[in-house]
Structures are given as C-alpha cells and as structure tokens.
Amino acid sequence: MQExxxxxxxxxxxxxxxxxxxxxxxxxxxxxxxxxxxxxFGFLTGGKRFRAQFAVLGFRAVAPLDLVGELSPELDxxxxxxxxxxxxxxxxxxxxxxxxxxxxxxxxPAVHRLFATMHEQQGWxxxxxxxxxxxxxxxxxxxxxxxxxxxxxxxxxxADRGAARQARDHFNRMRSEVAVGQYLDVLxxxxxxxxxxxxxxxxxxxxxxxxxxxxxxxxxxxxxxxxAGASPEVEDALSEFGLPIGVAFQLRDDQLGVFGDEELTGxxxxxxxxxxxxxxxxxLAREHLPTTQRNIFDGLLGTDLDPEQVMMMQRTIRESGAxxxxxxxxxxxxxxxxxxxxxxxxxxxxxxxxMVLAERAARRAS
Amino acid sequence: MQExxxxxxxxxxxxxxxxxxxxxxxxxxxxxxxxxxxxxFGFLTGGKRFRAQFAVLGFRAVAPLDLVGELSPELDxxxxxxxxxxxxxxxxxxxxxxxxxxxxxxxxPAVHRLFATMHEQQGWxxxxxxxxxxxxxxxxxxxxxxxxxxxxxxxxxxADRGAARQARDHFNRMRSEVAVGQYLDVLxxxxxxxxxxxxxxxxxxxxxxxxxxxxxxxxxxxxxxxxAGASPEVEDALSEFGLPIGVAFQLRDDQLGVFGDEELTGxxxxxxxxxxxxxxxxxLAREHLPTTQRNIFDGLLGTDLDPEQVMMMQRTIRESGAxxxxxxxxxxxxxxxxxxxxxxxxxxxxxxxxMVLAERAARRAS
Numbered sequence: 001m002q003e004x005x006x007x008x009x010x011x012x013x014x015x016x017x018x019x020x021x022x023x024x025x026x027x028x029x030x031x032x033x034x035x036x037x038x039x040x041f042g043f044l045t046g047g048k049r050f051r052a053q054f055a056v057l058g059f060r061a062v063a064p065l066d067l068v069g070e071l072s073p074e075l076d077x078x079x080x081x082x083x084x085x086x087x088x089x090x091x092x093x094x095x096x097x098x099x100x101x102x103x104x105x106x107x108x109p110a111v112h113r114l115f116a117t118m119h120e121q122q123g124w125x126x127x128x129x130x131x132x133x134x135x136x137x138x139x140x141x142x143x144x145x146x147x148x149x150x151x152x153x154x155x156x157x158x159a160d161r162g163a164a165r166q167a168r169d170h171f172n173r174m175r176s177e178v179a180v181g182q183y184l185d186v187l188x189x190x191x192x193x194x195x196x197x198x199x200x201x202x203x204x205x206x207x208x209x210x211x212x213x214x215x216x217x218x219x220x221x222x223x224x225x226x227x228a229g230a231s232p233e234v235e236d237a238l239s240e241f242g243l244p245i246g247v248a249f250q251l252r253d254d255q256l257g258v259f260g261d262e263e264l265t266g267x268x269x270x271x272x273x274x275x276x277x278x279x280x281x282x283x284l285a286r287e288h289l290p291t292t293q294r295n296i297f298d299g300l301l302g303t304d305l306d307p308e309q310v311m312m313m314q315r316t317i318r319e320s321g322a323x324x325x326x327x328x329x330x331x332x333x334x335x336x337x338x339x340x341x342x343x344x345x346x347x348x349x350x351x352x353x354x355m356v357l358a359e360r361a362a363r364r365a366s
Numbered sequence: 367m368q369e370x371x372x373x374x375x376x377x378x379x380x381x382x383x384x385x386x387x388x389x390x391x392x393x394x395x396x397x398x399x400x401x402x403x404x405x406x407f408g409f410l411t412g413g414k415r416f417r418a419q420f421a422v423l424g425f426r427a428v429a430p431l432d433l434v435g436e437l438s439p440e441l442d443x444x445x446x447x448x449x450x451x452x453x454x455x456x457x458x459x460x461x462x463x464x465x466x467x468x469x470x471x472x473x474x475p476a477v478h479r480l481f482a483t484m485h486e487q488q489g490w491x492x493x494x495x496x497x498x499x500x501x502x503x504x505x506x507x508x509x510x511x512x513x514x515x516x517x518x519x520x521x522x523x524x525a526d527r528g529a530a531r532q533a534r535d536h537f538n539r540m541r542s543e544v545a546v547g548q549y550l551d552v553l554x555x556x557x558x559x560x561x562x563x564x565x566x567x568x569x570x571x572x573x574x575x576x577x578x579x580x581x582x583x584x585x586x587x588x589x590x591x592x593x594a595g596a597s598p599e600v601e602d603a604l605s606e607f608g609l610p611i612g613v614a615f616q617l618r619d620d621q622l623g624v625f626g627d628e629e630l631t632g633x634x635x636x637x638x639x640x641x642x643x644x645x646x647x648x649x650l651a652r653e654h655l656p657t658t659q660r661n662i663f664d665g666l667l668g669t670d671l672d673p674e675q676v677m678m679m680q681r682t683i684r685e686s687g688a689x690x691x692x693x694x695x696x697x698x699x700x701x702x703x704x705x706x707x708x709x710x711x712x713x714x715x716x717x718x719x720x721m722v723l724a725e726r727a728a729r730r731a732s
Contacts, residue, residue, distance in 0.1 A: 025539070026546055029576055032553055033546045095507060099500040124556035126642075126668070134465040134552045137503065138545050141461060144507065145541040148514050152534060156527075168518060173391070175511040179504050180392055180399045186500045187398055190490035210395055276492075302492070 003067045004053075010067070010075075011052050014083045015044050022146060035118060036139050039111055043090050046106045050249070050361055051089055051220040052082035054242070057354050058224025061346035062234055073157065074228075080154035081167065081227055085220050088147035092178060094140040098133055099186060100275050107266030112136035160229050167226035174219035181211030188278040189302060197287050204283045212253065213246030217361065237344035241354065244333035244340075248362035251330045254281040255323065256365070258314060264366040270310035276302020280329075285322035334362050369433045370419075376433070376441075377418050380449045381410050388512060401484060402505050405477055409456050412472045416615070416727055417455055417586045418448035420608070423720050424590025427712035428600055439523065440594075446520035447533065447593055451586055454513035458544060460506040464499055465552060466641050473632030478502035526595050533592035540585035547576030554644045555668060563653050570649045578619065579612030583727065603710035607720065610699035610706075614728035617696045620647040622731070624683060630732040636676035642668020646695075651688035700728050 023037045059065055059078045066072060096102070097110040104110060109117065116132030124131070151171050155164035185207045194200050221242040222235055230238070256265050257272030258281060265271075272279060282301070286294055297316055300309055317323060337358060341351055389403045425431055425444045432438060462468070463476040470476060475483065482498030490497070517537050521530035551573045560566050587608045588601055596604070622631050623638030624647060631637075638645060648667070652660055663682055666675055683689060703724060707717055 022542065026542060029543070029546050029550065030572060032550055036546060036549055095503055099503060101496070119556060122556075123558065125558050126556050130467070131552065131556055133499075135549065137461055137465060138549045138552075141506075141510065142542060142545045144510055145538065145545070149538050152518070156531065161522075165522065172511065172515050176388065176392060176508060177395070179508045179511070180395050180402060183402055183501065183504045184395065184398055186497065186504075190485060190488075190492050190497055192489065192491050206396060 006067050007053065007056060008049060010071075010079055011049055011082060011086065012045070014079045015086060016041070018083060018087070018146060018150060019044065022142075035115075036135070036142065039114055039135070039139055040090075040143060042108070042114075043094065043105075043111060044086065046108075047086065047089070048364070048366070049086060050216060050357070051085040053357055054217055054220035055082040055085055055224035057350055057357060058221035058226075058230075058238060059228045060224075060350040061221070061238060061344075061354070062225050062228035062230045064347065064349075077154040077157040078224060078227060080150045080157070081171075081223055082220075084147045084150035084154065084171070085223070086147075087143050087150060088175065091140040091143035091147065092182075094136050094143070096182065098136055098140075099182070102267070102271070102275070104267055107263075110136070111139060154227060158227055163226055163229040166230075167223050170219055170222040170226055174215055174223075177210045178215045181207055181209075181215070185211050185277070189276045191278075194278070194283075194286065194298065197283070200278065200283050200286075201280065204278050204280045207278075208247065208250045208254075208280055209243075212250035213243060215246070216249050217246035217358075218242035231345075234345055237340065237346060240340040241337045241344060241358075244337040245358045245361060248330045248333040248337075248358075251280060251326050251333070252362055252364060254279040255326060258282075258317060259323075261365065266366070269307075270305060270314065273301060273310060273313050274303070274305045281317065281322055281326050284325050285317040285320040287320070287322075289316070289320060330362055334358065372433050373419065373422060374415060376437075376445055377415055377448060377452065378411070380445045381452060382407070384449060384453070384512060384516060385410065388508075401481075402501070402508065405480055405501070405505055406456075406509060408474070408480075409460065409471075409477060410452065412474075413452065413455070414730070414732070415452060416582060416723070417451040419723055420583055420586035421448040421451055421590035423716055423723060424587035424592075424596075424604060425594045426590075426716040427587070427604060427710075427720070428591050428594035428596045430713065430715075443520040443523040444590060444593060446516045446523070447537075447589055448586075450513045450516035450520065450537070451589070452513075453509050453516060454541065457506040457509035457513060458548075460502050460509070462548065464502055464506075465548070468633070468637070468641070470633055473629075476502070477505060520593060524593055529592055529595040532596075533589050536585055536588040536592055540581055540589075543576045544581045547573055547578070547581070551577050551643070555642045557644075560644070560649075560652065560664065563649070566644065566649045566652075567646065570644050570646045573644075574613065574616045574620075574646055575609075578616035579609060581612075582615050583612035583724075584608035597711075600711055603706065603712060606706040607703045607710060607724075610703040611724040611727060614696045614699040614703075614724075617646060617692050617699070618728055618730060620645040621689065621692060624648075624680060625689075627731065632732070635673075636671060636680065639667060639676060639679050640669070640671045647683065647688055647692050650691050651683040651686040653686070653688075655682070655686060696728055700724065 019037060019040050026033050056078055065075055065078065093105060094111045097105055098112050102110050103113050112132040115135030116128040119128035119131040155168050158164040188203060188207060195203060218239055221238045225234060225238050258270055262269045286297065289297060297313065300313055338355065341354060385403060385406055392399050422444055431441055431444065459471060460477045463471055464478050468476050469479050478498040481501030482494040485494035485497040521534050524530040554569060554573060561569060584605055587604045591600060591604050624636060628635045652663065655663060663679065666679055704721065707720060
C-alpha cells in the first residue's frame with residue numbers, strides 16, 4: 001500500500017510540474033490566460049488515476065520498477081506516459097461534459113460551468129453558457145496537446161526505438177477509438193427507437209468496448225508494457241487480461257450511472273437515465289419488459305427526470321433482473337481475466353498487483 | 367508554377383492517404399463512424415494550404431528538396447509535417463466555428479452545421495444543433511490526434527534526433543499558443559467596454575500575434591526548417607521574416623473580415639463585425655471617432671447585423687482612415703520581412719519563393 005500512496009504522489013507531482021511548466025511558457029500571453037491554467041490545476045487534482053496505474057503496472061509486468069527509492073530513468077519515463085494518459089483523460093472528460101450537457105463532474109461543477117460562472121461573476125457581455133463552452137473546449141484542446149507532449153517525452157527517452165514506436169501506436173489507436181466510440185455513443189442517443197434486442201445489445205456493447213473498456217484498461221496496460229519493450233506474447237496476454245477488466249469496469253460504470261451514490265460518484269443520481277444513455281444495463285432491462293411498461297420507460301429515457309421518475313426507472317431496471325445479469329457479466333469478465341492472467345508471461349509481483357487493481361476497477365463505488 | 371501545382375497535388379494526396387488509412391483502421395467500429403470520415407474528407411478538400419507551403423519552404427530554406435522527381439525520403443517527411451499542419455488547422459477551424467457560432471466556412475456550411483443537417487434529415491431525436499456541436503467537437507479532436515501522428519512520423523523519420531526534437535518543440539509551442547490566443551480572442555469579445563486606445567491596441571495585437579501571425583507563418587517555417595536541421599541563426603532569420611509576414615497575413619484577414627467579397631472569402635460579408643471581433647482594424651477605427659458615433663458603433667459590434675448596418679459600419683471604418691492605416695501596416699511589415707530576408711542565411715531559391723508566397727499571403731482576396 002505504501003507503494004500505491006507513493007505512486008499517487010508521484011503522479012500528482014508530475015501533473016503539477018507539467019502544468020507549472022506550461023504556465024511559465026505561456027507567461028508572454030499575459031495574465032488573462034491564467035484562468036485556463038487554474039481550471040486545469042483544479043480539474044487535475046482529483047480522479048481515481050486508474051489509467052496511470054494500469055500504465056505503470058503494464059511496465060512492471062515486463063520489467064521491474066522501483067517506486068520507492070530515487071527516481072530512476074525508467075520510472076521517469078513511465079510517469080510521463082502515465083500522466084499523458086491522465087491529461088488526455090481530463091481533456092476527454094471536459095469535452096464529454098460539453099457533449100452530454102453534464103453540469104457536474106467529480107462532485108464539482110463541470111469545467112464549462114466553471115467558465116460560465118466566471119463570466120456571470122465578472123458581469124461580461126454575451127451569453128455566459130456559450131463562453132463556458134468556449135473555455136472548456138479550448139482547455140480540452142490544450143490538455144490534449146500537453147498529453148501528447150508528455151507521451152512524446154516518454155517515447156523520446158526510450159532508447160529502444162521499436163518499443164517507443166509501439167507505445168506511440170497504442171496511444172494513437174486509443175485516441176482515435178475513444179473519439180469515435182464517443183461519437184457512436186452520442187449517435188445512439190439520437191435514435192428515435194431502439195433497435196431489436198440483439199442488434200441493440202451489439203451496438204451498446206460496441207460503444208462500451210471502444211469508448212471505455214479498451215481506453216480505460218487495455219490501452220494503458222499496453223502503453224506501459226510497450227515502453228518496457230514487451231514482446232507480442234506479453235502484449236497479447238495483457239490484452240486478454242485488460243479487455244475483460246475494461247468491460248467489467250464499464251459495466252460497473254453503467255450500474256453506478258443508474259444506482260450510484262451521488263456523494264461517491266460526484267454525479268447526480270440516475271445521470272445516465274436523464275442523458276438517455278443506451279447502456280448494456282438499459283438494453284438488458286428493456287429486453288423482457290411488457291410493451292406498455294417498455295413504452296413508458298423509453299418515453300422517460302433521455303428526458304429531464306424528477307427524483308420520483310428516477311426511482312421508478314431504477315425500480316423497473318431492478319425488477320427486470322438486469323442488475324443481476326450485469327453483476328454476473330462483471331464477475332464472469334473478472335474471472336476470465338483472472339484465469340488468463342494465471343498463465344500469462346508477466347512478472348509475478350505485477351500479476352498480483354494487477355489483480356488488486358482489477359478488483360478495484362470492477363467493484364468500485366465511485 | 368509547375369512546382370506549386372505539383373506540391374498542391376502531393377499535399378492533397380497525402381491528406382487523402384492519411385484519412386483513408388484511418389477509415390480502414392476504424393472499420394471495426396462499424397459503418398456509423400463513416401460520417402466522421404466523410405466530413406473530414408469534405409473539409410480537407412479545400413483551403414489555401416499556406417501553412418503546408420510555408421513548412422515546405424522552411425525546409426527548402428535550409429536544404430534542397432526536389433518536388434518534381436520521384437518522392438525522396440526528405441520530401442516524404444516534409445509532406446508529413448506539412449499535412450500535420452493542415453490537419454491541425456482543420457481541427458482548429460472546426461472548433462473555432464463552434465466557438466464563433468460561424469455557420470459558413472470556405473463557402474460551405476460549417477462542420478457543426480453539416481452534422482446538424484444530417485440530424486434533421488434523418489429525423490433523429492433530440493436537438494439537431496447540439497448533435498452538430500458534438501459531431502464537430504469530436505471530429506476536431508480526431509483531426510488533432512491525426513495531425514499529431516503525422517508530425518510524429520515526420521520526426522521519427524528524421525535521423526538527426528536534435529532536429530526532430532526541435533521541430534516537435536516548435537509544433538508544441540504553436541499548438542499551445544494558438545489555443546490560448548483563441549481563448550484571449552473570445553475573452554475580448556465578452557468585455558462590456560473597450561479598454562483605452564493604447565491598451566486595447568496592445569490586447570488586439572497580442573491576439574493577432576498568437577492566434578494567427580505566429581501560427582500561420584512563423585511556426586510552419588520553423589517546423590520545416592528544423593526538420594532540415596536549421597541552425598539557430600537560420601531559425602532566427604526565418605522568425606525575422608515570418609513574424610511580420612504573419613502579422614501582414616492577419617491584418618489582411620481583418621480587412622477581409624469586414625470588406626471581403628463573400629464569393630471569394632466563403633464567409634458572410636462583415637462577419638467579424640457581427641462576431642464582435644476586436645481586431646486591430648476595429649481598434650484603429652474607433653480611435654478618433656466622436657463619442658456619439660463611437661457609441662453607436664460599439665452598440666452594433668457583436669450583434670446580428672442587417673446588410674444596411676454592415677454597410678454603415680464599413681463606411682465608418684473607411685472614413686476613419688483605419689483601412690489605409692492597416693494597409694500601411696501591411697506594407698511596412700512586408701517591407702521589414704523583405705529587408706530581413708535580403709541578408710538571411712537561406713538558400714537563394716527558397717528566398718525567392720518565400721517572397722512570392724509572402725506577397726500572396728499579404729495581398730490575397732480570400
């Protein structure tokens with residue numbers, strides 16, 4: 001556990017150093033630019049850091065890494081890559097919240113709300129909401145660039161050019177897939193009707209895999225492992241482990257998006273329902289609903305819901321048996337991952353820690 | 367001229383190859399993702415390609431580059447960097463149009479409008495405008511990533527690691543500065559009153575320099591030159607040339623934003639006035655206006671203007687003498703650049719072509 005705390009500290013420190021460096025570099029643009037940096041610091045002082053941790057463990061699956069002693073060159077570049085993932089994730093969340101019109105994130109106002117509030121407080125001209133959108137969009141763009149810079153630094157410091165290129169390829173693929181996955185997610189919400197059950201399940205699963213499962217677990221693992229010079233066999237093994245854990249991670253997210261404790265998730269209760277997300281959970285819940293009930297359910301999904309309506313929909317989902325089915329799926333995915341890890345050619349220490357982190361990802365309450 | 371045509375063809379070809387590669391890579395995400403790629407192709411089939419051309423000339427300022435014969439390894443990586451700039455620029459414009467609520471770009475509907483129209487035509491649920499925003503935001507994110515990939519490929523193929531790192535640094539600085547410059551631009555539009563003349567001119571000039579001048583000319587030149595292994599002296603000389611040409615480029619843009627021919631600019635006439643842009647042109651126009659006239663002018667700026675109001679504001683600007691002052695500034699900047707180029711340590715062929723391209727950037731009508 002000491003290692004986990006130490007790692008969390010190192011990650012936060014590297015993020016702060018990165019942002020401070022950019023604040024200094026941008027000084028010639030004057031003090032008005034500070035608001036962007038302030039919001040970046042604020043946003044990046046939270047979060048669960050799953051991606052950073054999986055990247056570090058990906059490296060440790062292949063090569064030892066001392067977290068406790070003095071900062072080694074290896075740890076230095078793994079930290080760059082891990083923080084690149086966190087910065088990229090921050091950018092994705094900031095843009096996501098614009099797209100999903102989410103006003104809350106990590107228990108604080110979403111970034112576009114913070115910029116809008118700044119506008120209101122200063123008594124500026126024009127629409128505060130639109131200024132909020134502009135500020136958040138540009139901060140997301142900035143963080144995307146800075147993520148990329150960190151990733152480059154990690155790769156430049158990697159003597160094995162093939163390894164560096166491999167890490168870069170994983171990073172690139174991840175970025176494309178998550179943006180397109182997010183697009184497919186938005187597209188689902190626009191459809192006037194659900195597809196037939198099988199097709200809908202396929203569509204919802206595709207979004208789950210690309211928007212989250214690969215992005216949250218598999219890609220970070222592969223990026224870390226590649227930096228350590230992983231062989232194709234090791235990469236395959238980490239995919240075999242990472243993808244089902246990523247699926248479990250997102251299925252848990254589906255549950256939390258409907259039943260999560262607002263205090264813990266930092267998101268309003270039933271958020272996914274009001275946003276009209278066609279998650280696997282929702283798709284399974286609808287499968288066996290009688291037509292009348294299903295029509296009511298569909299009519300409410302994606303609308304401004306009052307607390308009673310949220311409770312009604314939660315009850316419908318619970319009574320449909322979908323919650324247990326999703327729990328089963330989570331368990332089966334964790335088992336599948338555990339099973340594959342047993343014979344995986346990864347360092348034993350890392351394997352043990354991977355299981356701990358995987359359990360946390362699959363069982364978390366926030 | 368044959369070379370210019372050949373270069374335009376090579377750039378378009380490289381852009382198309384890049385997008386086709388991504389289309390294939392994203393095939394597992396299904397056909398729904400095609401719309402994103404289609405919009406990318408559509409958007410990237412136009413534009414003046416100033417940035418790509420300046421990057422190529424930056425390289426040629428340092429080392430010869432045969433555009434006409436078979437594709438050399440040098441030309442190959444310069445094309446990657448040049449197209450990285452074009453993809454990044456497309457992303458920036460797509461996000462800009464969201465922020466500026468611009469419905470037209472290059473004579474076509476802006477990307478967020480295209481996605482909104484798709485939504486309307488398909489009869490989907492929810493707000494078409496918001497879907498338009500989501501699609502455009504995500505396409506911008508994608509193009510940003512892809513720009514970055516191309517830039518990496520250019521750097522990876524550069525044997526001189528120092529040169530590669532230098533090119534990357536220029537690219538990184540450019541990305542940060544243009545996003546923050548854009549933020550400062552938006553911030554200006556929100557201010558309830560103009561600052562005093564001197565301060566306002568300083569603020570408007572800062573936006574001009576960071577949002578456009580460095581980004582449009584100086585940075586592309588430096589990126590190209592760095593890839594060719596430019597010495598600090600050559601880089602300084604290219605900055606001495608590039609920055610004033612960039613300033614002239616944006617001052618021309620200010621003129622076109624108020625007086626430009628809609629048919630040529632692909633933007634509604636008087637666009638900058640309706641958007642409330644506090645350009646150098648507008649700031650100079652206000653300087654000596656009598657209070658009453660200035661209040662009327664300020665009251666109209668940034669509002670929905672009818673054609674008569676646009677004409678009235680154009681007249682005010684013209685009668686203020688600001689148009690001539692800006693023309694003088696453009697000429698002085700071009701002269702300064704020409705002067706500095708005379709003694710610059712760059713290859714003579716490139717110097718001649720730099721002057722041609724600089725004149726086009728400063729005198730263009732679109």
